Amino acid sequence: MMHDCTQLNEERGLSQLPVIVGMGGVNPAGRTSGHQGYRRTVLDALPQEEQARTLLGLAAMMRLARCQDDGSWRDANGQSLDEADIVERFHQHVLDHTLIRRIEDPRFTTDGIPANRQARLDIEAPLVFRIRRRQLPDSLPETWQVHEIDRRQVEVTVPPGHLDVMLPERRMAQVRAAGQLPQGFDPSRFYRSVHHPRGLSMTVFGASDCLGQSGLSWEELRERLDPDAIAVYAGNSIGQLDDEGWGGLLKSFVAGQRATSKQMPLGYGQMPADFLNAYVLGSVGATGAVQGACASFLYNLRQGVEDIANGRRRVVMVGTSDAPVTPEIIEGFRAMGALADDDSLKALDALTLLTDADYQRACRPFARNCGFTIAEASQFLMLMDDELALELGARILGSVPAVYTNADGWKRSISAPGIGNYLTLSKAVSLANQILGPDALRQRTFLHAHGTSTPKNRVTESHVLDRVAHAYGIDDWPVVAIKAFVGHSQGSAGGDQLVSALGSFAYGLLPGIPTLDAVADDVHDERLRFFSTPLSFQADAAFINAKGFGGNNATGLVLSPEATERLLTKRHDSAALERWKARQAVTLERATDYETHADKGHFQAVYRFGEGVLEGPELDVRADRIDIPGYGQPVSLSVDNPFGSIND
Template identity: 70%
Template sequence: MGGINPAGRTSGHQAFRRTVLDALPADQQRQTLEGLAALMRLAEHSDHGWQDSTGQPIDSPASLLREQVLDHTLIRRNEDPRFQAPGLPANRRAELALAEPVRVTLRRKQLPEQLPEGWEVRELDAREVEVTLPAGMLEVLLPDTQEPKVKAAAQLPSGFDPASLYRSVHHPRGLAMAIFGASDCLGASGLDWETLRQQLNPDHIAVYAGNSIGQLDDEGWGGLLKSLVSGQRATSKQMPLGYGQMPADFLNAYVLGSVGGTGAALGACASFLYNLRLGIDDIRAGRRRVVMVGTADAPITPEIIEGFRAMGALADDASLKALDAVTLLTDADYQRACRPFARNCGFTMAEASQFVLLMDDTLALTLGADILGAVPDVFVNADGYKRSISAPGIGNYITLGKAAALVRNMLGETALKERTYLHAHGTSTPKNRTTESHVFDEIARANGIEQWPVVAIKAFIGHSQGSAAGDQLASALGSFAHGLLPGIPTLDAVADDVYAERLRFFTTPQAFSADAAFINAKGFGGNNATGVVLSPQVTEQLLLQRHGSAAVEAWKAKRETVRAQAAAYLSEADKGHYAPRYQFGEAVLEGPELDIRADRIHIPGYHQAVSLNVDNPFGSLNGEGQS
C-alpha cells in the first residue's frame, strides 16, 4: 500500500501512527515524528545526520519539531494563501452610470472581439488603442475579495508538494498525488515492478484508479470551465487532464507501463471501494493476477468548497461558532471541526491519494509478497426511491448486512461478534450521525453483537471524497499491524440522536486484536459500499488451508528478502528521500513494433505475449467450430 493524506505517508503506516501517536512506544513516536518532519521539509537526514531546512545540524528533530509537526498535519486552519487575507479572489457585478462619454486606453489585445454598441475605437500605435465609452449604463465586473466562509480543511502535511518530486509540468494536484501514491505503493511492496511484470502475461495486469469529482483545480477542468469568464486562455492539457479516470491513465502511461485492463468507477464517497471491487472481481474471475487499485482526490479549491457549503454539507465558520457558542475561532477550534457521532455541523474537506496492490494468492506466495491483509469482497447497493438525491437511504443496510454475513460464514459467529470492528464513513454531519449509527446498530442487533467498536478517522483527516474509503482501508491495515484502534478525539459526548445501544465509541486509542474490519461508505446520490478486510493472521490461516504448510513455509522464506527491500525503501522515505517513478516518454510503442499473430500479440519489452484465445460462453454458429 502507498499514498499520502493529511496524516502523512501511507507506507510504513506513517499516517496511521500519526492518529494513534500518544499510544505508541517512544521509539515509534520518534520515528513517526522524524519521518513527518522529513516529509514536511522541516528536516532531512544525510550521512552527516539530521539537518533542518536551512542545512544546520539538529540532534533531535522529533523533540525539536514536534509541535510544528503536530500543528501542521491533520485538520487545521486552511493554509492555502487564497484562503488568507485579504480573502478569496472574486468578481462583483456592477452597473456604472456614466454621466458623459469616458475615454480609456487599452492594449489592442484586450479589446472585446465584439465591440459593445456605441464604443468608438481610435488607434494610438501598434499596441494600444483609445476607446470612447458612451454615456449611459456600463455593465462591469469589479475585482473583489471575499472572506472565506469555510476555513477548516484537512490538507496534506504543510511543506509537502508531490509535484516538486518529479518532472511535473502543469499537472493537476490530484495527478501529482497519484504519481506519488502509486510510487509509494510500489516502493513499500518490496517488489521490483519490472521483474514482476516480466513474469506475467501483459493482459494479467490491471489498473483501476480515479476519483469522485475529477481534477477541478486550475490545471484541470477548473481552469478550463472558468477560462472564458476569467479572460484566461484554455490550455491543451486542461481538458484531458480533468477526466475522473485520469489517475489510471497516468499510472499506465508514466508509472507502470501497463497495457492490461484499466478504468475507474466513480461513485462519490464510495469511489475507492468501487475500484477495489473491480480489482477483486477481475482476480476472482481469473482475468487478472495483479491489480493496482486507488484514488487521488484534491478537492480543496474555493469553488468546490463553496459548492458543498451551499448545500449545507460543510462545517463552515458560522456553524462552528454557533455550535460552540463562541464569537472567534482559534486554531484549536479548527482542529476540532470534524466531530463524528457528536453534536456536529458538517464535514471538513480533505485531500488524499491511496493505492493498494492486489494479487491472486498463488502469485503472492510465489513472489514472497508481504501480505498486509486480504479483501474477500466489496458489496454495493443503491438507495432506491428517495426525496433528495443527497439524502441517505436504505442501501447501506444491505451492504453492511451482506458483509457481516460473509465474515460470519468465513470466520464464525464468535469472530464476528468479538473480533471485528466498524470503520465508519463518519462524516460529521447531523444526518450521517443518525442514519449511519442506525445502520450499525440494526446490523449489530440482527447478528447478536452487543458492543461493536466504531472507528471514525475523519475526525483526524477529514473527508477526502472518493479517497475516503482508501484512507479507512489504510487505517485498518495499520490497526492490524499495531493492535490499536484510533479513538474519536473530538467526541466530547455521543449525540442524543445517535443509535448507540449496541455500539462502542471511544475517544482515545484502544488495544484490539481484530480478525476483520468493515470499511463503510455512504456516498452522495446513494453510493453505498461496504468492504471486508481480513487481518494478516487470518489471511495466513486461509492460505495454509488452501495451499498447505509447505507452500506457506516456502512463501515465508521468500518474504524475508522482500521485507528487507521494503525496509530499505521505508528507511530512505523516513529520511525525506523520495524518487517517484515517472517514466515520461520512455519505452513508447506504436503499432509497427508489435508482432501480431492470429493467436497472440508479442509486445517488445514483455517476455510473455498477450494471448488472443478468449473465452466464448455463447456457443458458435460456425460449422467449423462444431464437433
C-alpha cells in the same frame, strides 16, 4: 505442490483470494507506507521510540529537516541537528500542521478569494480611458469610440448611459478548515511535473509509494505475467478541478484567461488510471475508473477484487486520488449546506471567534456536529491472487474477500438517505460470519464508519450499524471514524479508512474519535462502542463502510494478516506456506530499505515519460497470441467462449 493446491481449490469451487501486497499514498496524516499516516492518528498511544520515528519522518517529509548523504541532519538554514533535537524542536509544529487545520492557502486567510461582482454603471458624462490594443474585446459595443494613440495603446470614449461591468473583489472565505497534506510537502517535486493537476501529482507519488512499500520488482512481475493478467482501476469522485485541470478550463473565458492544451485531457476522472498505465507501470492490461461519489475507492477496489477472485487478473493496482481543497469546490459544498463553515462552528460551541484549535476540531463524527470537513488524499493498493503471492514471497498485509455495492432505491431527493447501506453491510457481515465464525465476528471485528460529521449521517449510519449488530448478536461493536483526523477526501475516503485498518492490524490499536466529547442524543448506539482515545484491540477483520452522495453505498470486508494466513493454511498445504515465508526475506529487505529512506524524506517517484513507447507496427500479431517488445510474455488470444458456437 502449489499447482496441486490450486487445482484442489478449483475442485472445491473456491475462488482465488485477493491479498493486499502493497499500499501507498499520502493524506493529511502523512505517508501511507510504513503506516506513517496511521501512526500519526494514534501517536500518543505508541511507545516513545515509535512516536519519535513518526515525528522525525513527518519533519523530513515537511522539509523541516533534511537528511544528508552521510546520514547527518540539517535544518532549512543548514544548521546541524541530531534526530533527538529534530523531534524536540519540531514536535509541536508537526502536530499543528498535519491533519485537519486552518486552510493554509493565503486566499482563505488574509488575502481573500479572488472574485468578480457584476455591476451596472450609470455614466452621466462621457467616460474616457486608455487601454492596450490587445486588451480590447473582439466585439466592441457600437457606441464606443476608439482613437489610436500608438501601435500599442488606444483611447476609448464611452458615451453617457448604462455600462455593464465586472468589478474585481476579494471575498473572505466562509469555510476555513480542511484536511490538507502535511505542510511543506509537494508531491510534484519528486518527478518532472509540467503543469499537472495536484490530484495527478498525488497519484504518481501514491502509486510509487505503493510499489516501494511492496518490496516487489514491477519489472519482474511484468516479465513473468501475461500483460492481460494485470489491471489498473483508479480514478476519483469529481475529476481534477483545480486550475491545471477542468477548474481552470471552465472559468477561463470569464476570468479573461486562455485555456491550455492540457486542461481538458488532464481533467478527466479516469486520468489517475491513465497516468499509472502510461508513466508508472507501463501496463497494457485492463483499465478503468469507477465513480461512486464518496464510495469511489471501494467501487474501484471491488472491480479489482472480483477480477482476481474470478481468475481474470493476477495483479491489480487500485486506488483514488482527490484534491478538492479549492475555493470553487468548497463553495459548492458550502452552498449545499454540507460543510462545517465558520458560522456553524461558532454557533455549535457558542463562540465569537475561532482559534486554530477550534479548526482542528471541526470534524466531529457521531457527536453534535454541523457538517463535514473537506480533505485531499491519494491511496493505492496492490492486490494479487494468493497463489502468486505465495510463489513470489510477497508481503501480505491482509486480504479483501469481497466488496459489496448497492443503491438506495426510491428517494425523496438525490441527497436524502436510503436503504442501500443496510444491504452492503449485512452482506459483508454475513461473509465474515462464514469465514471467521460467529465468535470471532462478535469479538474480533470492528467498523470503519463513513462518519462524515453531518447531523444526518450520524443518525442514518449509526442506525445501519446498530441494526446489523443486533441482527448478528454483536454487542459493544467498536466504531472508528478516521475523518475526525483527516477529513473527508471525497472519493478517496474509503482508502483512508482501509489503510488505517491495516495499521490497526499491525499495531493492535484502533484510533479513537478525539473530537467526540459526547455521543449525540440522536445516535443509535445500543450495540455500538464509541471511544475518544485509542483502544487496544486485536482484530481478525474490519468492515470499511461508505455512504456516497446520490445513493452509492459500499462495504468492504478486510481480513487481518493473521486471519489471512489462517485462511491460506486451509487453502494451501503447510509446505507451500513455509516456502512463502522463506521467500519473504528478500521482499521484506527491499520494503524495509524503502521505508527507511522514505522516513528520511528521500522519495523517488516512478515517472517514465516517453520510455518504451509503442504505436502498433512493432507488434507481432498472430492467431493465438500477440508479442509485445519489452514485455516478457505474450498476450494470449485464447479467450473464453461461454456462449457456444452457431456451427455446432
